[in-house]
Amino acid sequence: MMTAEIFKYVLTGSYIVLVYWLSWVGMRRTKDISGFSIGNKDMSPYVIGITLAASIASTATFVINPGFIYVHGFSAYLHFGVAGSLGILTAFLVLTRGFLRLGEEKQALTIPDWIYHRYQNRGFSLFFAVINLLSITFVVLILVGCSLLMTGIFPIEQKTALIVVLLFVFSYVLMGGTYAHAYTNTLQGVMMILVTLLLFVQGFKYFDGGFFESLRGISDSYAAAYNSDSELYYSFFSVFGSGFIITFALMLQPHILSKVLYLRSEADIGKFIGTTVVVGTFFTLILMVGFYSRLAGLEIPAQDTVVREYLLFEFGGSAAGELTLTFIFITLLAAGMSTLDGILVSLSAMVVNDIVAPLTGDKQKGLAWSRGVLVAVGAIGLMLAWNPPPLIGLFAQKGVYGLAAASMVPLLFGVLIRGYLPLWVIAGSAVLGLASHFYLNLFGGVVNPAVSASYAIVISAVFSCCGLLLSRLLMGRQQQTL
Secondary structure: OOOOHHHHHHHHHHHHHHHHHHHHHHHHHOHHHHHHHHHOOOOHHHHHHHHHHHOOOOOOHHHHHHHHHHOOOOOHHHHHHHHHHHHHHHHHHHHHHHHHHHHHHHHHOHHHHHHHHHHOOHHHHHHHHHHHHHHHHHHHHHHHHHHHHHHHHHOOOHHHHHHHHHHHHHHHHHHHHHHHHHHHHHHHHHHHHHHHHHHHHHHHHHOOOHOOOOHOOOOOOOOOOOOOOOOHHHHHHHHHHHHHHHHHHOOHHHHHHHHHHHHHOOHHHHHHHHHHHHHHHHHHHHHHHHHHHHHOOOOOHHHHHHHHHHHHHHOOOHHHHHHHHHHHHHHHHHHHHHHHHHHHHHHHHHHHHHHHHHHHHHOHHHHHHHHHHHHHHHHHHHHHHHHOOOOOHHHHHHHHHHHHHHHHHHHHHHOOOOOOHHHHHEEEHHHHHHHHHHHHOOOOOOOOOOHHHHHHHHHHHHHHHHHHHHHHHHHHHHHHOO
């Protein structure tokens, strides 16, 4: 009979072999920087939809965010699970068709490349490429989250786990680029659905007295839509408004919105969005682990370790539980890797296509450059993850939400308004969004990065609307004068 220890290594080995095989298949189809960045337009919209859903529901959703629910209760669940899901759906309904249309027309490979073709200014495109490097904060979150999981299943130190995760993910992405990312994400996405449903059903026993009644057993504020005891989720805007706005904006990240460019044509959009929404809805059920951990009476001082500690508590007492625990841990590791590989592909393609090539004029060595950039990103990510801050979730949000605040107006207005847009208005909105977020979060007393970024987006949008109105008034007066 196979013991839990043997099963652990057999399952891990099988997963590694399968991922490398899929990467090898991807490598055979990757011939140039275009294939590395967005594929060859030959992938099924269903595969792309699962790939996207798995990229969105990363280590943040599966490992880090349940900790926020554990601490802050129902208000945090509404923020991430309800407002966030509506933001995702709205973003793709609003943006997908227009973004794909211009991307197809200009053969754009990355979001900064799309920005260049939309606004016809290389300096603005370069600025966009540079601020997209803020995505590395999310790389750090995923590395830390995956290393925490590895220490729960293998007898290794966290720093050793960091290196192992880094080497594994970077090696298979180096091989196959977008195809490796898409094929492995499809595998990982199916595993994530199975584990989500398992954990959701298995822990529902903690609501035997009713959902809200059980939460009120913790405290009235824990069960409230607005938690008066929370410094993060205490009002309509901090729970719903910021959750919707920032998640909408987060869909503009390079490793997410660029998935639209994988599609063959606009005819695939419905299948793509439908798959993403259905699979993504399943993934939000993993947030319930935060409630289960609290209702189980677990005292967990480190918020980022809630999922690990709950799984060890729930499944660590029997042989069958150990087997189940192994599969769950491997799947949660896969959840992190499914986003990490997407970020790595988009970052490396962006650095080469939108920074290196324009500055050096060398486009011939794009594929080699992209793989070199991956190594550099890995080294920087490892240094930042080596001694991470206490709340890695908030650290990652500071950087990624800043990127979202800067991206919102240039991409949203660029898609929805087909005519001429003054560069000073759009570039000004990007700079204002980025600066406002960091000022409010770091110096303005706004603790929740989602709230500071949402305020920054509103400020940026108001500035842009006023700027467009002023620009058109001035153009009208000039025409009258002539």
